[in-house]
Amino acid sequence: GSYKLWHAYLLRRTARVRAARPLCAAVRAVCALYERALLTMHKMPVIWLAYLRFLTSPACGGAITRTRHAFDRALQALPISQHDLVWPLYVQFAQSGVPPRTARSIWRRYLMFEPGALEEYCDVLVAQGAYAEAARCLTQLLDRLTGSAAKRTKAGQSHAQVWLKLAELLCKHPREVAAGGTALDTEAIVRAGIARQEDA
Numbered sequence: 001g002s003y004k005l006w007h008a009y010l011l012r013r014t015a016r017v018r019a020a021r022p023l024c025a026a027v028r029a030v031c032a033l034y035e036r037a038l039l040t041m042h043k044m045p046v047i048w049l050a051y052l053r054f055l056t057s058p059a060c061g062g063a064i065t066r067t068r069h070a071f072d073r074a075l076q077a078l079p080i081s082q083h084d085l086v087w088p089l090y091v092q093f094a095q096s097g098v099p100p101r102t103a104r105s106i107w108r109r110y111l112m113f114e115p116g117a118l119e120e121y122c123d124v125l126v127a128q129g130a131y132a133e134a135a136r137c138l139t140q141l142l143d144r145l146t147g148s149a150a151k152r153t154k155a156g157q158s159h160a161q162v163w164l165k166l167a168e169l170l171c172k173h174p175r176e177v178a179a180g181g182t183a184l185d186t187e188a189i190v191r192a193g194i195a196r197q198e199d200a
Contacts, residue, residue, distance in 0.1 A: 003044060010030075010047070014050065022060065027060060043078065049089070053089065056096065064098050067093060071089075104125070120154075121137055122137040122138050131177050
């Protein structure tokens with residue numbers, strides 16, 4: 001039950017397998033040790049963070065399902081005031097080559113915690129070729145800019161810049177956007193954007 005003893009022991013065992021073959025017996029043994037420690041210390045964020053960093057290291061060889069489940073368990077075990085310690089690692093994991101569907105699922109959960117990351121998520125969707133969801137995301141971003149006192153997004157883009165990004169997406173990928181089951185009225189969006197720019 002000694003947190004300091006467990007922490008020191010886990011760090012030492014982790015350091016010994018850093019250069020080991022991915023998912024070899026020694027790596028699996030360290031994972032089992034973390035799981036054992038978390039039976040009694042599941043409220044300790046330092047233990048969770050050390051475990052999550054280990055799972056996302058090359059030593060674990062990209063065990064995606066196991067890693068995702070560990071992140072989910074960490075978020076369930078820790079109080080919401082400590083979730084800001086876990087999410088940066090989770091988002092980094094989502095950007096590390098996991099399947100696009102899994103990455104989008106992680107990002108959607110992250111947006112519930114940090115709505116300000118919507119613009120970043122839009123860029124991720126465009127990069128993945130998920131144009132229908134990207135169009136919905138950009139529309140949502142435009143609605144937020146219209147309904148708030150803020151004139152620019154978190155990354156410094158104006159309403160006109162976001163609208164141009166949306167218009168370009170709709171014009172370049174109309175079939176993909178339509179196939180995605182989106183209910184966006186492309187023509188109305190383009191006309192409204194043009195009218196707004198003319199008024200400005």
